[in-house]
Amino acid sequence: MLYVLVKTKKGTLVGNYSSDKAGCILGRSSSSLVPMAGRKVADEHAHLEERTDGLYVIDGGHRAGTLVNNVRVKEYGPINKDDVIAISDYRLQFRFVRIGNNEEDSFSKRASILPVKSVEEPSPVNNEKMTRWREKIRRSLVSYMDLRRVNVADMDDDALRIFTAEAIDRIIQDHEDIDSEIDKDELARQVLAEAVGLGPLEPLLADDDISEVMVNARDEIFYEKAGRLNKSEVTFTDDAAVISAIERIVSPLGRRIDESSPMVDARLKDGSRVNAVIPPLALKGPNITIRKFMKERLTADHLIKFGSLNKSMVSFLELAVAQRKNILISGGTGSGKTTLLNVLSNFIPDNERIVTVEDAAELKLYQPNLVALEARPPNQEGKGAVHIRDLVKNCLRMRPDRIVVGECRGGEALDMLQAMNTGHEGSLTTVHANTPRDCISRLEVLVLMSGMDLPVQAIREQISSAIDLIVQQSRFSCGTRKVTSITEVNGLEGGIIQLSEIYRYSQRGYDKEGRVRGDFGATGNIPDFVEELRSRHIEVDMNLFGGAQESEAIQDGF
Template sequence: MHNECGIGRSEENLVILQGWSIAKHHALIRAQDEGMFIESTGGRAQVRVNGNAIKEKLGPISSTDIVEIGDYRLRIFSDSGSRVAAPGSIQVPHDGPATDPAPAPAVGAAVATPPASDSTEIATTADAPPDIVVWRERVHASLVKQMDLRRVDVRSLTDAALREKTIELIEAVMDKEYADLPKIINRRMLAKQVLDEAIGLGPLEDLIDDNTVTEIMVNAHDQIYIERSGRIEKSAVHFTNDRAVLSAIERIVAPLGRRIDESSPMVDARLKDGSRVNAIIPPIALRGPSISIRKFAKKKLVGRDLLGYGSINEGMLAFLETAVSERKNIVVTGGTGSGKTTLLNILSNFIPARDRIVTIEDAAELKLVQPNLVALEARPPNLEGKGQVTIRDLVKNALRMRPDRIVVGECRGGETLDMLQAMNTGHEGSLTTAHANSPRDAISRIEVMVLMAGMELPMAVVREQIASAVDMIVHQRRFPCGSRKVTHITEVTGIESGTIQLQDIFHYKVRTHHGADGKVEGTFEATGAIPEFMEELADRGVKIDLSIFRKPAEEY
């Protein structure tokens, strides 16, 4: 007799259920003085009593109540005491719900039965949804065994040859060992999943190919979240185990000459298509290896796409195109995931083809189309702790490469001082990004990052450098609804009484955060201020439409 009865996948439970939606410890039945109570302790499948999902705890439960967990139905019987009897009278199969209810169960037993069909007939094991993850793990293990037996040297094979050889082995394994797969399992899908996990990125392959997915976040092998249209949702796919996640990470970083292990448990990398990857593994990651992939659109984005997404208006786009082409130094700011790098990419494409450009990044993401381009990427230290090349080293070296413009993917530290120096010494029209919550906050962030260079400069000197170097700040924000808007285009006008002066040229005025479609609603407006450098451009013969700077009220 027991006071508690655990339900879940783990063998520690008295009632063991199977399935990808069942957690190791999914529910718990407790015997109390008032009667039997059931608690939900985790898992994808909801715990329902008589069709109603329970949040935490419910009771007392009677023998007439139907408890549903995934594809299982349970009934709970209790005696007059306060103990739960072990379910010795029923056996739950490993790969599906129980096929037929047991005869008179022991007092206090939790009895698991399959759901009834519309005709009230009891479903058979073959009718129950099989756990394809279990089969994937079995076939994968057999594949590895076959590779070992045949002594396949994967390092000597090209990617195409390895893929062809692996497909051949998977087909042989499935024909020989798994010819009697349940009919409900899609054989082709199972073979593809095994192939992806063996030589690819496992379940991430389909997510990477899905153009609607913009970000992939692997919290644990069985918990993957994705971002679609700016909103985060949980994905139905997951890895077989932690080892499969580690293998995927290694396949990403190995071709780039980077490493990840216990001594270096974090790494920044990129996929072949330029998507940015960050991975972190135990002992730093407590729940298992974690991967974050920020995808970039396969279609090259241009300025008109910003209009299509509602991120900017015509006047703002025309102004930014003029500012970039006329060599104004711009810092793109915003929070994490606000789209800074994407916006930087679009702005960079406004640079004239005649200019020589040097791009500097931690992990290469920018995709510029200009012919006279040199792309540089930072490098972490090797196993001996040597050979590191930092962003700051690259910025210093770029000054010797005769660039017309320098584009730094992101300023995070001391390289900000070198970037400001470059902007002040004949490299006008340079671009970079920085994390900040507003244009004014961006100035404070730049000040702090300059001090990180360790030069011990007086704050007055730092501010003079910033005011002299930076012409404009373009701030982008990601709203809770998932939409991204350029909320400020701000000019740096100089320094007065020790304070850097800013003036907004354009801003986004929010009307409501809850529009008809659940998205933020507002208008892009000019403030009426005309940038100080417009007069200089007019003197040089640059044609400017000053009407774009007119405040909305002045249009009437």
Template sequence: MDLSTLGGMPEADLRLEVRRLAEQLLSRRSDLLDADEKERLIKEVIDETFGMGPLEPLLNDTTVSDILINGPETVYVERNGRLERTDVTFVNDAHLTKIIQRIVSAVGRRIDETSPMVDARLADGSRVNAVIPPLALDGPLVSIRRFGGKPLGAEQLVNFGSLAPEMLEFLKACVRGRMNVLISGGTGSGKTTLLNVLSSNIPHDERVATIEDAAELQLQQPHVARMETRPANVEGTGEVKTRDLVRNALRMRPDRIVVGECRGAEALDMLQAMNTGHDGSLTTIHANTPRDAISRLEMMVGMTGFDLPIWTIRRQIASAIQIVVQAARLTGGPRKVLKISEITGMEGDVLSMHDIFVFKQTGLDENRRAQGYFMSTGIRPHCLDRLTECGVDLPTTMFDEKILRS
């Protein structure tokens, strides 16, 4: 079928036409398949023509959070924090590569032998990473991080036990009070979900600029300027990096800047933006602890090529960032906010930081899922006075040392 000859015909009409043709062909040998098998075959034809082929049922399954493909015959999914193998297969490497190209071409990306790796996204915001031969030895590799059309809300995170209500209330206050927040965590720890939840507390009368490698953020504010990086073209030119977009965002009169992930030389520009009137900015970083997050920031500032002394970098970080939120995916799959830490300044050449809320893991339950409790450390945040100045009042009893209900 050459669907391009049908011009601008609506997809709904095209689907009906493909269904009619498939039913007509099947009617010639009605003795081979029963009604259920015919309907399944017709659905597979439609999925192959208009959707993602064998992946379509997995993409429509709301219980699937990750889809991991290791060649045409091996497809795993993650449900409730656990990986399980499926019976989904592709015909061959070429079939799987065709589906990958369909995904990436829809967002202006490309993948071929000269550029065998790609980051892209689906229409619902799910993130796709693909690697094809010659880099992938046993067939194309695909990882799809599901990101549903309706983002999780703050109350849902509390209900799931990702953080305690007091922790959520404090983080909301920090966003409304224009604290600069760094969200740290490993892959799949829920950093982007947490960033979405926190960004929902940005006042609707503020202009927000977002910068991402692959657009995942789903901000609900009416005044959002969204930007996405671009890889180099076939000639090796035209690349637009996160640092370029951060610099450009400063000229767009944003009240706040949200960087989907800080991973390179853009760290210096991000810190400078936080220090020059863009209070309340948010970003994420890959790190295992708040201290590691600061160390990674120091390293990324060093990637700019400027020979800056370490104490200068640390003072810049201490002045720019007030709150570090540590997220993690624990044994068995639960995602938790492990720490909410506050940066309080410098003591000599050492950056000073203390934990305000923490999660204490006590062991594993009968399903081998991590269990524990949240607690406040008893340390009163230094930023409370600044929050009060911004019209955000929090009871000091919230920070008394105690175990929090989750």
């Protein structure tokens, strides 16, 4: 494991990074382990190489060179944890621990968090003083920028962060009256995070164990960890700091938030979902809700490990996706529908053309022939909006083999059903509903929202012929998320859509830690499409539907 601590030449912390691979590039390249910027930094300025006796740094030949402990080198190693590697204005320290080595020290503990310190709650007294000093330093920073007429628009993100960090460092040094119990390094980090980052949200977003962050007001920040809500003692300085953080999220996406448009949906760079509301709609002040995505690519194996479903269910769903069955993922808010949609979408073969349609892009598909479409809100004049339904209609002209819609929440449900019925088999989408039967009723309502005055019988015929499977996702009170049912749609009989449950999760109470316990099992019903496959001499493992119970490993769920 490789840990990297990055500072400026003035000693101000830029960030902490880690990698499970020792060999990597350092420079301006997008594949660089450490984000770097500046004219004195080459795309591949240097690279790291693992050898039998440790980690080596090799200079890439740029005229600015690579320095180790203030001495220019072409190659240096093995690198010691106290060695300082200088590339332009960046100062890097490395800690390399081979797998299986339990050696640990203060450096690796500090650097193992990405990209800032972990969540450490200060005492209420220190928090009040920190907030007061953070406000003072921030005002001084604004004056410092104004006096020097700094044009931040000409700087990229990394250059701005380094310049701002150096300015904050000078300002803190000039304030000799800072309370002795205030950690100046932590004060500098918080001011920097609020000035050019997301403020107190950064350590929460950096903690991989935190799944959701909720800002109710500037001084009320909650986060979900291991399925339970906790209140953070760290706060924003004022409402203006919260709004600045929102603007830094939405501006790169071409979206806006102001009094005329006080609500916005957006995403972070890693795909995490963001919703923000500001006054006059938000009475307590601007609020933010962030639903985090895992940093690593989530696979079906992860879901099995989390106890969200079992191997038989995964094998069945993979078979259904491969055989181009239309799948609808149903579930409540925060139940993990989009996460499951992501996993199932990656079962689609690489030789098929996929078009994804989302309100705010969250899906991460890896197939080569992929087009991703994202809806657009209206501009300041209230014009130029492009809705999900417009995109679904348009994608039918793009020769897709499969259509993946992030969520059907309106009239686009009718267009999606028509697409599934007209040559786009194997499409996937999600709907808000608590049970498979409720999901059918919900679809009927969404189709009526399209403005087409269709009789209920016609709508049900569309649904029964379009949807093959409904996968029900549920979130339990302990925070665990599980696939509680996989149900096949068997057609229309007597005006009622017939459903046949293939898999079911049976709850058996709770364990000592309050987490739900239960079993996944096949009901014994054989899906109709499996019988069709067998009639075409396509082999299917019938043990998947034997009804044998498979015990669940007790996990937190995704």
